[in-house]
Amino acid sequence: MTTIESTRRTPRFADAQIEMAHGAGGTASRRLVEGLIGPYFSNPALQAFSDAAALSIEGTRIATTADGFVVKPLRFPGGSIGELAVNGTLNDLAVSAAKPVALMATLILEAGLATSTLESEIEAMAIAARKAGVPIVGGDTKVVEHGMADGMYVSTFGIGATDPRVTLDPASIRPGDRVLLSGPIGAHGITILLARGELDFQADLVSDTRCVWPFVEALLSRCGPGLRWMRDPTRGGVATALNELVRSSEYGIALSEENVPMHDAVRGACELLGLDPLHIANEGQFLAVVAPGYADAALEAVRSVEGGERAVYIGEVRAEPKRRVVGINGYGGTRVIDMLVGDPLPRIC
């Protein structure tokens, strides 16, 4: 039997109560996880605060991840809570360079939920899992009183086999590395916002929710050793994901703002509402930092998979400014791109 040495640190979470911003995936979420939860559970696997925990069982490297889904509304153009739960969990494994092996799902149901609604979500989960070739092998079902939940919530667990060809680590990025983005950003967040019907405008937009494993698989096989880091930019968007990366490294990132692809509807909605598209959630995109020698092969690999045609390099790693993400526009104007603060769009996934 091994002894687990406690590395517990004192919690540093000063907020008196939980607010919506603590679930937004930005600075407040980070404070909650690192300041209150992390110190109590402290252990080496958790310390990385990555999408999935890397474990080793008798020499076999595996990745495990857990996720919760509270999206409102349950169904939206392009997806639904069940499909999102499956793909979201698969994506956390994929960007950890782990081939998904199995999923588990817990359903928290509100008394009064129509069986037809539940069944269509179970079916959506089954379809998404079958498409990815990953079985859902178990879970739990709980019911709470009417009014105590919003229809249904889904909590998932996923397990994957870590690809032996790569070691992803934020500390491994180097100046000159390129930042690859798989496709147009912001479609999920803006779709959910519009689907709630609280705004008097409509757009022809669907969520980008999908499983990104096929792209990652192509990357791993074509340029595994050149991959330094990957992340799916969900809550908090591309800006938050890249800030988390640079804060775990010694370097910064220069982003060419005009190269960041997005649908016109996303851009227009963000202009009207004063939102930064770089803070808007995605559910079917990923970011990868690639060593310069593998840059062409990596882009070619992602573009060769159906749905990856709009993959593009949006920036590169720089020695300066350290631990910051700086956006540069076409006439040389610069701005700091920070993590998401507050919660412009609650319950997005």
Place this chain on the structure above:
Amino acid sequence: MKYVDEFREPGIISGVARELARTVDPARHYRVMEVCGGHTHSIYRHGLRDVLPANIELVHGPGCPVCVLPTGRVDDGLAIAARDGVVLTCFGDMMRVPGTKGTPLEMKARGADIRMVYSPLDALRIAEQHPQKHICFFSIGFETTAPSTALTILRARELGLQNFSVFCNHVTIVPAMRAILDSPDMRIDGFVGPGHVSSITGCRPYEFIAADYRKPVVVAGFEPLDILEAILMVVRQLNAGEARVENQYKRIVPWEGNPPALRAMAQVFELRPYFEWRGLGFISQSALAIKDAFAAYDAEKLFDIPGVRVTDPRGAQCGEVLKGVLKPPQCKLFGTECNPEHPVGALMVSSEGACAAYYRYAVYSAAVEAPA
């Protein structure tokens, strides 16, 4: 995207920047105040400081509605929200403005029914959907938003709604500009004038600034090209020793303003004798109240409101920043006790607030080369 891309075209912007560099007198220092928070936001968001000549200093003005709202008024609004059966609605910016006992967002987390809306008409819709509740709209803003509040009150009367009111905090920009011009520490050479406000008021209200104070005013749009062009127009006037009101934002701003909007405002609102501005103190005839004829929709008349004056947090120098005397990072609390996540002063809350804009976009300011 039409009306956006044309005004962000790098080639044209670089061209105006070069023209500006040629036009400035190298022996001279230019202090230009952009009055509007929307301009402040755009300047930082689009990195315009990087293309301005070094001897043009931009001073951020008081045109950020959330920023100039005193803490006492936030407390008053939250007192309304604390009443049974009341739903308080407000713009998103207001949700994070600290009152004495917390922000609207914190009050919401504790159970108060406070909802964010994008338009006062959304609040009206909530009132129609929930006849058993009273819906109060916490209205803020300059002449830009005041007409929509006025029209909403008129609409509420038309619908015969009994469960809707407005907590009116509308202010007017000209008295604030005059207060800044009369301030003894004022050292501003010219103004980039408000764009959205002027689309309602027109350009005439600024004529006294040119005539009496001999300062140029150029009403400007909000895209990078608009702002650069307006700065160029101010510099040209200063070089020529002129002081006129010019309109750079002709595609939106008619010289005479928007008469139907002004009529709606005049129908519903009257000037308050005085009103408190954060950092600037009490300014006479600088804010709007709801006329007695619409008292049924006036939250200040319907509810018992504490009306307590609250001093600014100790150490916060919002007033000096609002007047342009201090730059945001010169405030003692900037970036330490006061940051976008835990704002002490309202200038750190709104994306139009000088401190939030500075904190978000300009912490790093050295030139960076574009990636390949």
